[in-house]
Amino acid sequence: MDPKLDLLYRLADDQLILGHRNSEWNGLGPILEEDIAFSSMAQDKLGHSLQLYGLLHELGEAEPDTVAFTRNAPQFHCCQLVELPIGEYDFSLTRHFLFDHAELLRFQALADSSYEPLAQVARKLRGELKYHALHANTWMKRLGTATDEAIERMQAALNFTLPYALGIFEKTDAEAEIISSGLFIGEDELQSRWLESITKVLGQTALTLPDLATATPVFGGRHGQHTEHLQPLLDEMAEVFRLDPTADW
Amino acid sequence: MYGSASTHDLPSTAPTGLENEDPILLAEFEARIARGEKIEPGDWMPALYRKQLTRMIEQHAHSEIIGSLPEGTWITRAPGFRRKMAQMAKVQDEVGHAQLLYSAAETLGKTREQMLVDLINGKSKYSNVFNYPTPTWADSNVISWLIDAGAIVNQLANAKGSYGPYCRALDRICAEEAFHLKYGHDAVVHMATGTPIQRKMMQEALNRWWPAIMTFFGPSDKMSVHTEILMRWKVKMASNDECRNQFLDMYVPKIWEIGLTLPDANLRKNEETGQWEFTEPDWEDFKRVINGDGPCNAERLAVRRAAEENGAWVRRALSAGKTHQYVRPLA
Amino acid sequence: MIHSLDPRMNRLGLPETAPAAAKPALDQFETYEVFHQKKEGAPFVYVGSVHAPEADLAFLFAKEQYSRRFACTGMWVVPTSAITVTEYAGDTESAYDTLPLLPRSAAPAPVDESVEQEEAYAAGEEDYDIFHLKKRGKAHQHVGKVRAASPAEALQVAKAVFGEQRPVVNVWAVRSADVLHSEDDDRDIWATTTDKKYRDAIAYKVQDRIEKFKAENPQA
Numbered sequence: 001m002d003p004k005l006d007l008l009y010r011l012a013d014d015q016l017i018l019g020h021r022n023s024e025w026n027g028l029g030p031i032l033e034e035d036i037a038f039s040s041m042a043q044d045k046l047g048h049s050l051q052l053y054g055l056l057h058e059l060g061e062a063e064p065d066t067v068a069f070t071r072n073a074p075q076f077h078c079c080q081l082v083e084l085p086i087g088e089y090d091f092s093l094t095r096h097f098l099f100d101h102a103e104l105l106r107f108q109a110l111a112d113s114s115y116e117p118l119a120q121v122a123r124k125l126r127g128e129l130k131y132h133a134l135h136a137n138t139w140m141k142r143l144g145t146a147t148d149e150a151i152e153r154m155q156a157a158l159n160f161t162l163p164y165a166l167g168i169f170e171k172t173d174a175e176a177e178i179i180s181s182g183l184f185i186g187e188d189e190l191q192s193r194w195l196e197s198i199t200k201v202l203g204q205t206a207l208t209l210p211d212l213a214t215a216t217p218v219f220g221g222r223h224g225q226h227t228e229h230l231q232p233l234l235d236e237m238a239e240v241f242r243l244d245p246t247a248d249w
Numbered sequence: 250m251y252g253s254a255s256t257h258d259l260p261s262t263a264p265t266g267l268e269n270e271d272p273i274l275l276a277e278f279e280a281r282i283a284r285g286e287k288i289e290p291g292d293w294m295p296a297l298y299r300k301q302l303t304r305m306i307e308q309h310a311h312s313e314i315i316g317s318l319p320e321g322t323w324i325t326r327a328p329g330f331r332r333k334m335a336q337m338a339k340v341q342d343e344v345g346h347a348q349l350l351y352s353a354a355e356t357l358g359k360t361r362e363q364m365l366v367d368l369i370n371g372k373s374k375y376s377n378v379f380n381y382p383t384p385t386w387a388d389s390n391v392i393s394w395l396i397d398a399g400a401i402v403n404q405l406a407n408a409k410g411s412y413g414p415y416c417r418a419l420d421r422i423c424a425e426e427a428f429h430l431k432y433g434h435d436a437v438v439h440m441a442t443g444t445p446i447q448r449k450m451m452q453e454a455l456n457r458w459w460p461a462i463m464t465f466f467g468p469s470d471k472m473s474v475h476t477e478i479l480m481r482w483k484v485k486m487a488s489n490d491e492c493r494n495q496f497l498d499m500y501v502p503k504i505w506e507i508g509l510t511l512p513d514a515n516l517r518k519n520e521e522t523g524q525w526e527f528t529e530p531d532w533e534d535f536k537r538v539i540n541g542d543g544p545c546n547a548e549r550l551a552v553r554r555a556a557e558e559n560g561a562w563v564r565r566a567l568s569a570g571k572t573h574q575y576v577r578p579l580a
Numbered sequence: 581m582i583h584s585l586d587p588r589m590n591r592l593g594l595p596e597t598a599p600a601a602a603k604p605a606l607d608q609f610e611t612y613e614v615f616h617q618k619k620e621g622a623p624f625v626y627v628g629s630v631h632a633p634e635a636d637l638a639f640l641f642a643k644e645q646y647s648r649r650f651a652c653t654g655m656w657v658v659p660t661s662a663i664t665v666t667e668y669a670g671d672t673e674s675a676y677d678t679l680p681l682l683p684r685s686a687a688p689a690p691v692d693e694s695v696e697q698e699e700a701y702a703a704g705e706e707d708y709d710i711f712h713l714k715k716r717g718k719a720h721q722h723v724g725k726v727r728a729a730s731p732a733e734a735l736q737v738a739k740a741v742f743g744e745q746r747p748v749v750n751v752w753a754v755r756s757a758d759v760l761h762s763e764d765d766d767r768d769i770w771a772t773t774t775d776k777k778y779r780d781a782i783a784y785k786v787q788d789r790i791e792k793f794k795a796e797n798p799q800a
Contacts, residue, residue, distance in 0.1 A: 024588050026324055026340050027317045028552070030560025031567075031609075032348045033630050033641030039341035040644045043334055047775065050330045065329045085591065089563055124775070127768035131643065134769075138636050143566055150566035236587055240386045241328035244446040248439055249328040281670070287717035289750065291668045322586035331778060338779035345645055352629045355611075361631060362605045370602045382585055413717045417628070425649055431784035438786045442793040507790060508797055548582050551594040554603065559592075561606065567633040568607050575608035576660045578629035579752070580713075580720065 004059060004115060006077075006174040007183055010222055011106075012052035013078035014168075016068055017230070018099060019045030020237055024086050037135060041096070044128045051121050058117070069241040073231040079221040081164035083230040090150075093143070094157040097136040097201075098165035102194045104129045109190065114182030137201050144205025151206050158202075162210050166191075166217030250316040250343065250392075250400040251309040252376050252465040252492075265474060270295045282483055287413040290356040290580060301484050302412055303357045310350035311368050311375035315549050316396075317343035319379055323389040335432050339393060342429065346422045353414040355577045369554045377535060378461045380543030387440055387447075387454035394433025395458070395500060399465045401426050402496045403487075411483035414580055434503070441507040448508075455504070456512045463513075463530045466493040497525040610659060612638035614646050615711075615722065617654040624656050626711065626720040635659070635760045643762075643769070649779060652770050655762045662758035664731035666751040671716055674748045676739040707756035708734035710742060713749040720752055731755070 001009075022042035029035030053064035061067060081099060086092050107129055110122035143150045169187040179186040195212070202209050220226070241249070267275070274293045281288065288294055317340045327336040351361045367373045378396060383389045401423060408419035440451035467489040470476055479485040487495075498518070504511060515528045538546070582594040609631040615624040627646045632638035638657045647655060669675040705727045711720040723742050728734035734753040742748075762770075777783040 020325065023324055023337050024591075026337060027314075027321045027344055028556045028559070028588070028592070029344075030556075030563035031631070031641075032314075032344060032351070033632065033645055034563075035344050036341055036348065036648075037640055037644040039337060039344070040648050043337050043341070043776075044772075046330065046334050046337070050334075068330065069328070088559060127770070127772045130766065131769045131772075134766075135640050138640055142634070142637065143563070146566035147569045149562055150569075153562065236325050238328075239326045240323075243328075244444050247328075247444045247447050249332055249436075249443075249447075284671075286671045289668045289713075289716055291665065291750070318586070321588070322584075325587060334778045338776075342649075342779075345648075348630075348645060349628055352611075360605070360608050362608050366603050366605045371598075384585055416717045417719060421628070427781040428649075428779055428784075431781040431786075435784040435786045438789055438793075442789055507793060547596075547598070548584055548589065548594065550598065551582055552589060552592070554598065555592050555594055557603065564606055564609075567637070568609065571607075571610070571633055573610040573659060573661060575610055578611050579613055579660055579663060579665060580626065 001172075001174060002059075003174040003177045003181060003183055004118075005056065005061070006172050007178055008052055008056050008059075008118070009077040010079075010172075012049045012056065012067075013076050014082050014099075014103075015045045015049035015052065017076070017078045017233065018082040018095075019043070019049060020233065021082065021084075021086055022092065022096070025089075025092065030089055038092075041100075041128075041132050041135065044132070048121075048125060048128075051124075055117055055121065065241070069238045070245075071234070073226045073234060074224040076224065076226065076230060076234075077222055078226075078230075079164070079167040079170060080218050080227050080230075081161070081167055081221075083221075083227050083233060084164065085229055088153075090143075090153040090157040091161065093136070093139050094154065094161045095165075096132075097140050098161055098198065099168065100129070100132045100136050101197050101201075102165075102168050102190065104133045105193045105197060106184075106190055109185045109193075113184060118183075140201055140207075141204050144202070144207045154205075155207050158207055159210050162212075163215045164218045166212070166215060167219050167221055169194075170217065170219040170222040172222050250346075250376065250379075250396050251312040252378070252399055252403055252467060263475070265478060266297055267295065267478075279481070282411045282481075287416060288411050289413045297478070298482055298484065299357050301479060302415065303354055303359050305484065306350055306354040306357070306412075306415055306418075307359065307364050307367075308374050308376075310347045310354060310364065311373055312379065313343045313350060314347035314368075314553070315375045315379045316392075317347075318549055318552060319381070319383040319545075320389045320392055322383050323386050326386065328386065332436065336389070339429050339432060342425050346418075346425070349418040349421060350415075352578045353412075353418040356414045356580065358577065360575070360577070365553075365557065369550060369557060371541065371550060374539065376465070377539045377543070378465055379549060380538050380546045381458070381461050382545050384457075385450055385454055387437075387450040388457060390433060390436040390440060390451070391454050391458045392433070393429060394437045395462055395504075396465065397426055397429040397433055398500055399462065399492075399496050401430060402492050402499070403466065406486040406492065409483070410486050414578075417580070438507055441509050452509055455509055459512050460530060463493070463527065464532070464535045466490075466496070468532050468535075494523075494525055497527075501525070609633045610661065612642065612657050613660050613663060614638075614642040615656040615658070615720075616646055616652045618651055620653050622653075624654070624722040629660065630657075639760055639762070647770065653767070654770065657760040658754050658758055662754050664735065664753045666735060668713075668716070668750045669748065671749060672747050674743065674746050675750050676735075676743045676748060679735055679739055681736075704729045708738075708753050709756050709759055710734070710738040711752040711754075712742065712745065713751075714747060716749055720750070725756060726753075 019042045026039045029038055050064055053067050057063060107122040107125050111119055113119040143154050169191040171187050178184050321340045324336055324340055327333040351364055355361055404419050404423055408416055440447040469490050470488045513528050518525050582596055584590050611629045611631055613629050614627050616627050617624050630638050630641040632641055642655055642657050666675040667678045707725050707727055709725055710723050712723050713720045726734050726737040726741055728737045731753050
């Protein structure tokens, strides 16, 4: 695949699927105010994916609605982390923390991309991503130093989620060209920045980052291999859209 | 999204307790309201005023948080980016409105936690329409447009009421609901003027929802001593019938102009009186549903209970080692 | 299990019957009062409260509850318990008139920025932010800072500095150290509402579609 398309599809699909997942918390959050904040971030993710699908459309791909609502799981390039069901709040917060740190650093790097339209989008998202990271950090620090119950839950969530989070950095065949053409710094560099960033926050908590050497990254998502959760998610998301494909909703 | 001030469920024989109030303070209080000044939390107020307002604002808050559920039903299935993002934003707003209203009610002395617990335990009421299901996407659109439209009629009236914190919350809520109304109308118009499948879905949803919409403002007010006092104190700002008539006046033509029909052969405007005529809603059924026997009552409360229970560990963790005591909001 | 029309609820697995025991109330968090700034240079205005266990979370919550829908360039968050409140006056009166008089040696003055913080602190004084409510039903608005040794004294100083303004229905005084301010470095977190037209009423323009429908369906 063309390196630009390859990169954009991975970014856009991640944002769409996680935004969709996080929207499931709408009205079910642990505190009214947090319910509102979490919903805003889910909306932001949808907005990011829309902008990225917009770039894909400019490059000749189908309309954003068509791309988002009519493909099936094997055509999706998201990492498996974002497809997992929302579970309990410990998991959803941990996923948010691990994913949004990578996202913040990714878009910071993309602000210097040789592909100017993407660099522009990346610069525009800066304020939102900053809030997302602030939100994630505040929660991790707070729950990661609170009651034994909370620390135990968050540690278990971290242990479970980390291998999936490493799947964010799965490379594709286009990786070398993506780096050499100055599109993006590459997944290895991003992962090392990410590790430094999350280690710093976790260092202020009672939580321990599991040993990366023994964690097996959950790969496959970037190549169309997904968990059993993605296709039902897509079917649900497109249930109305597919009722009448000719309709303007 | 709240319809009526529900003073109708007060027994007309209930004592007002006014004879126990300090006559000088009561006269000052009434004079302030008569001058058009708002009452603020630091002011003296009669017990009946505090009680009725708490009840009304609390019911309004519950109606927002429960009201987010029938539209939330479609949050993961909204078709296309535009609708998907707007549906999320709208449901989010309803939760936000609940937050604002609980805060306003708290200034009167009842804690938010107590209100939420009363809701879950089935001790408090909320707008009855939310005990009905939204089997299709079109049903959700009908709520977004017409239930919000009804709520705005009621809320604009209440925003002229006498209690400062409630007015402040309502000003913000009405500003946000301008989006809901436009979004709902936009979605309904797209369906009603769309493909045959869409038109059919929309007409069926409207037929399902119309009887509930007609009950949204509550039965005709019984003029009792209470109603008279609450109107004088600007707690209740307009009669249920006035609100319903205003709603019909504004929205029935908008429904008809996009080719939709309403399932009431008697619905028409009497041009001489300016009043709408319609088949009297089934108030017995309304009573049955409001008292717990509707199609979704159990689910609505079960959802709130589940949200509270699943979030309890988070709240316990956050409360650990807290240094400050709860103080109710100032304004 | 309750079978719901909402797939999210089916994933929650709601029990068919409510537990027999009524749900007890959990502890309340403390409350924070929130002030927002509509545009650069404008005074901070009261918007409402949030429940939170600490200021950092209160700020996270306040940001989305009070700035997600309308323009905002900055936000202050204050623990409710840190605010000193006067009596409420009528819409044509001044709350300052009901303040008890306190003896005060030096003539009160607004914060003199040229005086070093340390000097004032050494004298036992601190900065206080003062907010006025001009009309019942409206919102408190920041009018400025005073320097004083206690909240009661801060109100006295405020009376001397801002007391000429009328009407003043109610005054809030809060130690500036108790105000959590949004950071100047984080200004970009506020500049994000413009791209969110989907939650703006003006984004929905449907009249053309209605007119077209009516033209094509004259019988409707």
